[in-house]
Amino acid sequence: MKRISIIGGGASGTLLTANLLRLAGNAPVEINLVERRSRIGRGVAFGTSFDSHLLNVPAGRMGAYPDEVDHFHKWLSAGGHGYEANDFVPRRLFGEYLRRVFTDAAESADPNVRLNLIDDEAVDLSVGDADAQVMLNSGEILPSHRVVLAFGNFSPPSPSVEDLSFASSPKYFADPWGSALYDAIRPDDSVFIIGTGLSMVDVALHLNNARHRGKISAISTRGLLPAVHKLGFTYENFYDELKDMRRITDILKAVRRHISKAESNGSDWRAVIDSLRPVTQEMWLDLPQREKEYFKQHLSRYWNVARHRMPQQAASVLDAIQADGRLEILRGRLRKIRDDGEFGVEFDSGGTAHTRNADILVNCIGSEANFTRIDSKFVKNLVARGHVRNDAVNLGIDALPDGNVVGKTGSSSNIVWTLGTALKGVLWESTAIPEIRAQARALALKLLAD
Numbered sequence: 001m002k003r004i005s006i007i008g009g010g011a012s013g014t015l016l017t018a019n020l021l022r023l024a025g026n027a028p029v030e031i032n033l034v035e036r037r038s039r040i041g042r043g044v045a046f047g048t049s050f051d052s053h054l055l056n057v058p059a060g061r062m063g064a065y066p067d068e069v070d071h072f073h074k075w076l077s078a079g080g081h082g083y084e085a086n087d088f089v090p091r092r093l094f095g096e097y098l099r100r101v102f103t104d105a106a107e108s109a110d111p112n113v114r115l116n117l118i119d120d121e122a123v124d125l126s127v128g129d130a131d132a133q134v135m136l137n138s139g140e141i142l143p144s145h146r147v148v149l150a151f152g153n154f155s156p157p158s159p160s161v162e163d164l165s166f167a168s169s170p171k172y173f174a175d176p177w178g179s180a181l182y183d184a185i186r187p188d189d190s191v192f193i194i195g196t197g198l199s200m201v202d203v204a205l206h207l208n209n210a211r212h213r214g215k216i217s218a219i220s221t222r223g224l225l226p227a228v229h230k231l232g233f234t235y236e237n238f239y240d241e242l243k244d245m246r247r248i249t250d251i252l253k254a255v256r257r258h259i260s261k262a263e264s265n266g267s268d269w270r271a272v273i274d275s276l277r278p279v280t281q282e283m284w285l286d287l288p289q290r291e292k293e294y295f296k297q298h299l300s301r302y303w304n305v306a307r308h309r310m311p312q313q314a315a316s317v318l319d320a321i322q323a324d325g326r327l328e329i330l331r332g333r334l335r336k337i338r339d340d341g342e343f344g345v346e347f348d349s350g351g352t353a354h355t356r357n358a359d360i361l362v363n364c365i366g367s368e369a370n371f372t373r374i375d376s377k378f379v380k381n382l383v384a385r386g387h388v389r390n391d392a393v394n395l396g397i398d399a400l401p402d403g404n405v406v407g408k409t410g411s412s413s414n415i416v417w418t419l420g421t422a423l424k425g426v427l428w429e430s431t432a433i434p435e436i437r438a439q440a441r442a443l444a445l446k447l448l449a450d
Contacts, residue, residue, distance in 0.1 A: 001028040005144040009035025012420035013150030019444035021105040046095030052205040060085025088311035153367035166339040193218040195364030223331025228315040235271035284428035391425030
């Protein structure tokens, strides 16, 4: 019997498991899914219980399977949820949906396919020539022919200041996704958020819904908020014009030309960006290493703003609380954070030094992507034993495009695999459900065929 162990039961691990259960037929397969039961299908992204935390993709495009992109919307409709296909729905509903997808796949699987839900934590991995052993915190060992590292989002890296002593304060929240943050904030507390991306949007929206009265400040190097979705526009794919380009600046110029063309023809710049979605991975794979590094350093923030957008209803709330003075968006570089009973955040903006004082400090920088810095016993052991290494641009795990992990020696085995967020440095576009669901199906087929 083939044994496949999946470490992590967030969206990536859940979708992979569901595909294995659906595609295995009557082949004798044992699947071990290692995750706390309460988190299966949820992970960080969909574990929220707050309705103010919305998906940033319309419901009609969030189906679990590549050949049924409207599957989620059909589930919503069948359950009596009155959402249209273009609506941005609460993320908690998508977490419930993933659990239903998982349960349906498990209940309909052939008797020869065995699923073990391991309510535990992986702490180490031993890899041999033909198989592996996953060591769990409980002391149990899982013999495995294939191991899949289905990592989701890790806690953000520490802010870029020399003195990190403030991090020991109970009023500093390194994890912006936990409910402890909202339990700790009093209505009149001033809140300082490091980062102005989608995680910051989540925090601000929740505080507004909770009728928070205190000042909210958020800072990033460029002070950019996510762009706002505007649906209903299309633009023809122009990959043929880009496919031989190997310089980011040339690609950027071409994209800008097409944005101008789109807007002059009554379309929208968002449609131009979206037209590149099916070929972004291929374009990234073709770029020389130096160009990937240039993009990461100089342009990735702008791409993230344009690509990872927020719903209009979220933007309207942010506009309102900025207009009434409850939210300020700052541009600058952090220099120092002191903790004297309240936080004093010093930053430079336009060559001028500024300070903001706050009762609460929240880290919304984004998930740590450098695996040598991740504070996880399991990850530390994976790195120390040479089973994984950072990709060349330090955005995730080094691997082949199909997810076969490349270890310290520079070679890949056929034993350790990954998908989703960990492949960002390899594929760039690898963190959203449309990409993850395609990877999950492809990897399931590969694991079952080997």
